[in-house]
Amino acid sequence: MTEADPTELADSGAVATKQGPSTADEAAAPATVFEARGLNVYYGDFLAVRDVDIDIVEHQITSFIGPSGCGKTTILRCFNRMNDLIDSARVEGSLTYHGVDLYASRVDAVEVRRRIGMVFQKPNPFPKSIYDNIAYGPRVAGKVKGKSATDDLVERSLRRAALWDEVKDRLSASALGMSGGQQQRLCIARAIAVEPDVLLMDEPCSALDPIATARIEDLMQELKDEYTIVIVTHNMQQAARTSDRTAFFSVEVNPDSDQRTGLMVEVNPTEKIFSSPDDKRTEQYVTGRFG
Numbered sequence: 030m031t032e033a034d035p036t037e038l039a040d041s042g043a044v045a046t047k048q049g050p051s052t053a054d055e056a057a058a059p060a061t062v063f064e065a066r067g068l069n070v071y072y073g074d075f076l077a078v079r080d081v082d083i084d085i086v087e088h089q090i091t092s093f094i095g096p097s098g099c100g101k102t103t104i105l106r107c108f109n110r111m112n113d114l115i116d117s118a119r120v121e122g123s124l125t126y127h128g129v130d131l132y133a134s135r136v137d138a139v140e141v142r143r144r145i146g147m148v149f150q151k152p153n154p155f156p157k158s159i160y161d162n163i164a165y166g167p168r169v170a171g172k173v174k175g176k177s178a179t180d181d182l183v184e185r186s187l188r189r190a191a192l193w194d195e196v197k198d199r200l201s202a203s204a205l206g207m208s209g210g211q212q213q214r215l216c217i218a219r220a221i222a223v224e225p226d227v228l229l230m231d232e233p234c235s236a237l238d239p240i241a242t243a244r245i246e247d248l249m250q251e252l253k254d255e256y257t258i259v260i261v262t263h264n265m266q267q268a269a270r271t272s273d274r275t276a277f278f279s280v281e282v283n284p285d286s287d288q289r290t291g292l293m294v295e296v297n298p299t300e301k302i303f304s305s306p307d308d309k310r311t312e313q314y315v316t317g318r319f320g
């Protein structure tokens with residue numbers, strides 16, 4: 030892709046959610062943030078996941094569940110073009126973000142990743158102070174200047190990530206000395222500091238104990254007032270507890286090549302997925318009879 034016009038997303042109205050709805054109708058219907066149609070992702074010649082049709086709705090938590098290798102992370106990474114960083118990855122189909130084609134040549138992938146932040150499975154703070162972990166991104170992006178404005182941003186981000194009270198007296202200490210749960214909340218604070226629109230979370234609790242997990246889940250509920258969240262989770266209880274909508278992915282084995290390709294089976298309100306799903310395969314998975 031060409032590094033053309035980084036303002037394409039803004040020029041095209043892709044920040045509409047930050048400005049609020051303009052008519053009564055729009056106010057009634059929650060906006061669609063992402064619309065994926067016929068999404069297929071290849072690694073080289075290997076079709077890893079196919080036929081993904083999904084709308085991601087603003088200020089909701091959408092979870093992706095399904096057996097290992099069904100393509101949950103691969104699809105999540107399409108939403109902020111992280112797959113661009115993998116040479117062999119290729120995306121087919123249509124994916125829009127607030128109506129803008131996310132893969133159009135004029136769209137700047139760096140700007141995409143600022144608006145659509147990501148939190149990874151393993152907390153990955155920079156080997157820097159707690160303060161610098163938050164301040165670094167906005168400083169590099171030129172979003173904040175001067176000590177007082179940076180102090181405010183650091184405090185605000187840590188408060189929103191429910192971490193301020195625990196770290197306010199040791200902001201200059203290394204982030205690597207924090208507990209795993211604190212490190213993950215720091216990574217969430219770091220993602221929030223650049224004022225994204227969406228948070229993508231790839232199994233954010235898989236390395237955490239149940240208490241730290243509960244704190245992240247509480248935090249997600251607080252953050253959804255401001256952000257749209259998509260989470261990949263292996264933990265069905267977590268999907269049931271935290272998300273408004275759930276997408277179930279499955280995997281099929283191609284008898285000729287013996288390759289396993291993921292596909293999206295169903296997306297529905299979470300309650301429906303776990304009580305009366307439309308598809309038998311979903312029912313078998315959520316009742317533990319498959320996968």
Ligand SMILES: Nc1ncnc2c1ncn2[C@@H]1O[C@H](COP(=O)(O)OP(=O)(O)OP(=O)(O)O)[C@@H](O)[C@H]1O
Nearest residue numbers: 072077096097098099100101102103104115289291
């Ligand atoms: N960088 C890559 N290069 C080649 N193949 C890949 C790459 N990343 C993932 N795959 C393959 O794509 C398929 C989907 O993987 P993905 O990690 O998206 O699945 P997942 O559902 O998130 O799995 P898990 O639950 O185990 O994390 C798998 O067959 C995987 O081996």
